[in-house]
Amino acid sequence: MMGFAPAQYYFDLFLYKGDAIDRKNMALLEFRKEGIYCPAADIYIDPWRRVKRALITHGHADHSRWGHQYYLSTTSAMPVIKYRLGDIRIETVAYGEKKYINGVQFSFHPAGHILGSAQIRVEHKGEVWVVSGDYKIEEDGFAEAYEAVKCHSFITECTFGLPIYKWKPQQEVFQAINQWWQQNKSEGKVSVLSGYSLGKAQRIIQNLDTSIGKIYTHGAVENVNEVIRQQGVRLQETTRVTAAIHKKDFIGHIVVCPPSAMGSPWIKKFKPVSLGVASGWMMLRGARRRRAADRGFVLSDHVDWPGLNQAIKATEAERIFVTHGYTDIFKRWLIEEGYEAEVVETEYEGELSEITDSKEEKAEE
Amino acid sequence: MKRFAQLFTQLDQTTKINTKVNALAHYFQDADDKDRLWTVAILSHRRPKRTVTTTLLRHWAAEYGNIPLWLFEESYHVVGDLAETIALSLPPKESEQDQSLSYWIDFIKSLGALEEEEKQEKVLWAWRQLDDAERFIFNKLITGGFRIGVSQKLMVRALAKYTGMEENILAHRLMGDWTPDTTTFQDLIITADPSDDLSKPYPFYLAYALEGEAQDLGMPEAWQAERKWDGIRGQLIVRNGELFVWSRGEELVTDKFPEYKVLAERLPNGTVIDGEILPFKDGQPLTFNLLQTRIGRKNVTKAVMSKAPVVLMAYDLLEWAGEDIRQKPMAERRKLLEYAVADCHHEVLMLSPIVPFSTWEVLAQERAKSRELHSEGIMLKRKDSDYKAGRKKGDWWKWKIDPLTIDAVMIYAQRGHGRRANLYTDFTFAVWDGELLVPFTKAYSGLTDKEFGAITAWVKKNTVERFGPVRSVTPHHVFEIAFEGINLSKRHKSGVALRFPRISRWRKDKPKEEANTLDDLKSLL
Numbered sequence: 001m002m003g004f005a006p007a008q009y010y011f012d013l014f015l016y017k018g019d020a021i022d023r024k025n026m027a028l029l030e031f032r033k034e035g036i037y038c039p040a041a042d043i044y045i046d047p048w049r050r051v052k053r054a055l056i057t058h059g060h061a062d063h064s065r066w067g068h069q070y071y072l073s074t075t076s077a078m079p080v081i082k083y084r085l086g087d088i089r090i091e092t093v094a095y096g097e098k099k100y101i102n103g104v105q106f107s108f109h110p111a112g113h114i115l116g117s118a119q120i121r122v123e124h125k126g127e128v129w130v131v132s133g134d135y136k137i138e139e140d141g142f143a144e145a146y147e148a149v150k151c152h153s154f155i156t157e158c159t160f161g162l163p164i165y166k167w168k169p170q171q172e173v174f175q176a177i178n179q180w181w182q183q184n185k186s187e188g189k190v191s192v193l194s195g196y197s198l199g200k201a202q203r204i205i206q207n208l209d210t211s212i213g214k215i216y217t218h219g220a221v222e223n224v225n226e227v228i229r230q231q232g233v234r235l236q237e238t239t240r241v242t243a244a245i246h247k248k249d250f251i252g253h254i255v256v257c258p259p260s261a262m263g264s265p266w267i268k269k270f271k272p273v274s275l276g277v278a279s280g281w282m283m284l285r286g287a288r289r290r291r292a293a294d295r296g297f298v299l300s301d302h303v304d305w306p307g308l309n310q311a312i313k314a315t316e317a318e319r320i321f322v323t324h325g326y327t328d329i330f331k332r333w334l335i336e337e338g339y340e341a342e343v344v345e346t347e348y349e350g351e352l353s354e355i356t357d358s359k360e361e362k363a364e365e
Numbered sequence: 366m367k368r369f370a371q372l373f374t375q376l377d378q379t380t381k382i383n384t385k386v387n388a389l390a391h392y393f394q395d396a397d398d399k400d401r402l403w404t405v406a407i408l409s410h411r412r413p414k415r416t417v418t419t420t421l422l423r424h425w426a427a428e429y430g431n432i433p434l435w436l437f438e439e440s441y442h443v444v445g446d447l448a449e450t451i452a453l454s455l456p457p458k459e460s461e462q463d464q465s466l467s468y469w470i471d472f473i474k475s476l477g478a479l480e481e482e483e484k485q486e487k488v489l490w491a492w493r494q495l496d497d498a499e500r501f502i503f504n505k506l507i508t509g510g511f512r513i514g515v516s517q518k519l520m521v522r523a524l525a526k527y528t529g530m531e532e533n534i535l536a537h538r539l540m541g542d543w544t545p546d547t548t549t550f551q552d553l554i555i556t557a558d559p560s561d562d563l564s565k566p567y568p569f570y571l572a573y574a575l576e577g578e579a580q581d582l583g584m585p586e587a588w589q590a591e592r593k594w595d596g597i598r599g600q601l602i603v604r605n606g607e608l609f610v611w612s613r614g615e616e617l618v619t620d621k622f623p624e625y626k627v628l629a630e631r632l633p634n635g636t637v638i639d640g641e642i643l644p645f646k647d648g649q650p651l652t653f654n655l656l657q658t659r660i661g662r663k664n665v666t667k668a669v670m671s672k673a674p675v676v677l678m679a680y681d682l683l684e685w686a687g688e689d690i691r692q693k694p695m696a697e698r699r700k701l702l703e704y705a706v707a708d709c710h711h712e713v714l715m716l717s718p719i720v721p722f723s724t725w726e727v728l729a730q731e732r733a734k735s736r737e738l739h740s741e742g743i744m745l746k747r748k749d750s751d752y753k754a755g756r757k758k759g760d761w762w763k764w765k766i767d768p769l770t771i772d773a774v775m776i777y778a779q780r781g782h783g784r785r786a787n788l789y790t791d792f793t794f795a796v797w798d799g800e801l802l803v804p805f806t807k808a809y810s811g812l813t814d815k816e817f818g819a820i821t822a823w824v825k826k827n828t829v830e831r832f833g834p835v836r837s838v839t840p841h842h843v844f845e846i847a848f849e850g851i852n853l854s855k856r857h858k859s860g861v862a863l864r865f866p867r868i869s870r871w872r873k874d875k876p877k878e879e880a881n882t883l884d885d886l887k888s889l890l
Contacts, residue, residue, distance in 0.1 A: 163436060163440060163454055263815075287786065290788075294381075336433065
């Protein structure tokens with residue numbers, strides 16, 4: 001297996017000139033079966049099929065896939081991407097840093113989704129496009145805070161693009177979570193709270209009131225925690241759940257695990273238990289009841305309806321491309337609001353992995 | 366309504382029966398008599414009359430929520446519940462209040478007499494001061510169908526806990542034709558004498574489906590077997606020369622079945638018979654579909670009666686000579702029932718025949734004849750059992766015949782409601798007619814949540830066309846559809862209509878080409 005060369009080496013690879021094709025009349029970004037493509041730079045953004053060069057918005061599996069020859073991400077997103085994808089060639093940039101590839105200017109801007117997540121700004125001959133990746137407007141005190149980036153064309157997710165999705169300030173949500181934990185403790189129960197192991201889990205951990213008790217973590221969560229701590233990010237103290245810990249030791253404390261662990265035999269070691277789920281889908285009573293969890297907390301790392309509209313407005317873009325979520329509905333809404341809007345079929349899942357079981361999360365158990 | 370909203374949240378947040386019972390019992394303790402009675406009424410499916418149409422509510426909610434109506438409708442398809450969609454679409458509340466549950470119910474009732482504009486003004490006034498949970502409840506009260514994961518049985522348990530009274534006595538008192546406007550909590554529940562109300566039925570004893578093998582039930586001699594007839598379970602009451610007929614859904618249906626009128630004179634006063642309202646002609650039962658043509662009608666005409674005449678197939682005797690005999694053993698009640706039916710001597714009252722059997726094998730053979738006898742299977746009742754209230758295990762079992770099945774291709778999908786909101790769970794299935802796929806049934810239930818999750822992801826990626834909330838999908842997946850019966854139908858493209866269709870399994874092993882044909886389906890007729 002090939003070892004790692006210094007980053008500088010790969011930098012040059014990003015200067016690759018591309019094939020000599022007539023690029024007049026070509027859109028700055030286009031949508032190919034491999035993913036979002038920039039023909040002028042011959043580079044893909046978050047491609048879902050194997051390509052030569054990929055710019056990665058963040059480390060979630062549906063955006064950061066295995067098998068590309070070269071990767072480029074933000075400095076703070078890189079460790080997790082490398083941890084998840086293994087031996088890849090990856091180069092990093094700081095937020096706001098300009099990178100020229102084949103004369104096209106690329107820069108990464110905070111998306112507020114998870115640690116290191118970015119929107120990617122592409123500029124060429126005065127035309128500016130932004131690919132949102134996944135994003136969230138509200139500051140959560142952990143992910144780098146979202147920044148509005150002006151552009152002509154905006155490619156946005158719309159996971160929660162319906163007016164029924166309106167998040168409460170996270171302070172209120174965590175107050176409810178901590179109260180629930182306190183209540184469980186007083187009833188002699190273990191609290192088990194599920195959230196995606198990369199991003200949601202750390203956001204939860206960072207906002208738990210540790211005066212109530214200890215935070216235990218599922219292996220999939222703790223592995224990510226370790227990577228994040230190693231990159232110098234401070235995270236509240238957590239303890240990995242292992243077979244060596246006695247059942248009684250969990251009573252009164254909280255366990256943070258990925259959604260896929262909820263239905264698995266692993267969960268049986270916590271008894272008596274109260275199960276909680278933290279997800280945007282918990283907005284709907286049907287989803288809450290379906291979960292067979294005791295409590296559903298509405299907590300998402302994606303923008304809600306007001307946020308989505310606010311973000312789009314802030315870009316000052318006239319053309320909006322909508323991806324994953326309620327795309328058809330949201331497109332119609334945008335058109336009625338006076339935008340030029342189109343649906344782009346992608347293979348991004350948004351928060352879908354929280355309602356269906358993610359294979360990747362399982363593999364990490 | 367804050368206390369009721371708190372109760373609702375507590376009930377909604379748990380799946381554990383005991384936690385629900387406790388929450389409800391605590392609520393009964395805290396509430397006043399009026400709210401208590403309304404809570405009992407709502408949880409036994411008695412709701413205030415609808416005073417505002419849902420169309421108006423949709424318009425007002427979209428307007429107040431500042432979104433176009435079509436977007437509200439799209440949201441509704443995702444949420445799967447109108448009351449919830451409205452609650453989620455409104456802006457935050459503007460002021461505070463804490464009126465009682467009864468206050469808001471009276472408020473809703475008072476809307477009936479108002480003009481449309483006044484209704485709108487009042488509903489908006491309410492929305493402006495209710496919080497999220499209260500809005501949802503308020504909307505539910507207006508739109509009806511208040512399902513909050515609490516069965517009547519569970520409610521009775523909580524009421525028993527609160528009052529210290531016995532569950533079966535409470536269940537009996539809650540039966541019948543009352544509303545919170547006609548009685549009080551004290552009169553109905555605490556001091557009531559059921560005989561005050563001539564029409565009051567007894568709670569139905571309901572059987573569970575037999576689990577495991579029939580021979581595990583022990584000695585055949587201990588059991589009485591009857592056919593399970595496919596009509597509407599009902600209770601026929603004759604008291605003081607008056608006749609009352611109740612359906613199992615606790616609806617008074619006396620007027621729908623004039624055939625029974627004659628029984629008011631032929632049965633002695635103080636008689637209550639449990640039986641099946643069964644369409645029956647020329648010595649044999651007719652299909653359930655015919656009965657459905659009668660239930661929906663306001664006026665039961667001569668033509669309808671001659672097309673779908675009914676009998677009462679008597680199963681059990683609950684009251685005799687004015688005495689509640691539910692505690693007597695089954696065998697003894699059966700003797701009295703046989704006597705009562707013979708003494709009545711009228712063709713409209715039939716005795717559900719006992720199926721004699723000496724061994725379980727013999728009974729299994731009898732069960733195999735069910736379909737040709739137009740019955741759904743065998744009912745097993747322990748000879749020494751009393752007549753219990755509600756669904757109870759142990760003494761009564763239904764041993765239904767295996768359903769008919771067919772392998773069909775899924776061609777349309779629609780999102781579900783309630784706990785299946787936002788998942789594609791409602792499918793239309795087709796069978797082959799030559800090269801064509803002909804839709805023949807819809808089915809909703811039968812898959813696990815996990816399977817529905819997988820199918821939802823697949824539907825999203827394989828949508829061909831959208832028609833409002835319905836998506837046509839690439840024909841690919843084959844499912845085994847189980848159903849209880851099949852009939853010719855002019856209203857359906859396929860020419861057949863199924864009874865109780867549901868998905869029995871996902872045939873991942875079968876390519877779509879190997880699904881059944883329309884001829885296969887029709888051969889089951």
